[in-house]
Amino acid sequence: MNQTLTNEQLTKELDTITRGLKQQETLKIQSETQLKTLRTQFKKVESEILESGVEPKQAKESLEKLDSEIYELLEEVKQMMSNQESV
Incomplete structure (x- = not known):
């Protein structure tokens, strides 16, 4: 079944997709920031463990x-x- 979308419907669909993409980009940035923080913490703890002779x-x-x-x-x-x- 071929359905023709109006300009208004297309605009709404594009807005929904754009919002979804922006949310995903925000989540990606948050995840990358958290990963960087965890890697830094890991390196610090690893260094402290090595300094203790273990x-x-x-x-x-x-x-x-x-x-x-x-x-x-x-x-x-x-x-x-x-x-x-x-x-």
Whole structure:
């Protein structure tokens, strides 16, 4: 079915398309800005990790090890406190 659009209908359609394109361009710019910010943050954190003497790829492992050590120390302190109370 061939439908002929009036000038007014064409103008409305073009306006809708133009608005959509502008919104998409705005979203693209926002996304690029956010990506740039995240990359900068990543580089900063990576640099800080390297400065602390840990390889970034092994950071998770190192953090898990530190968490385990902290937990063990806390348990020792609790045990000491428990022994202290019973004296």
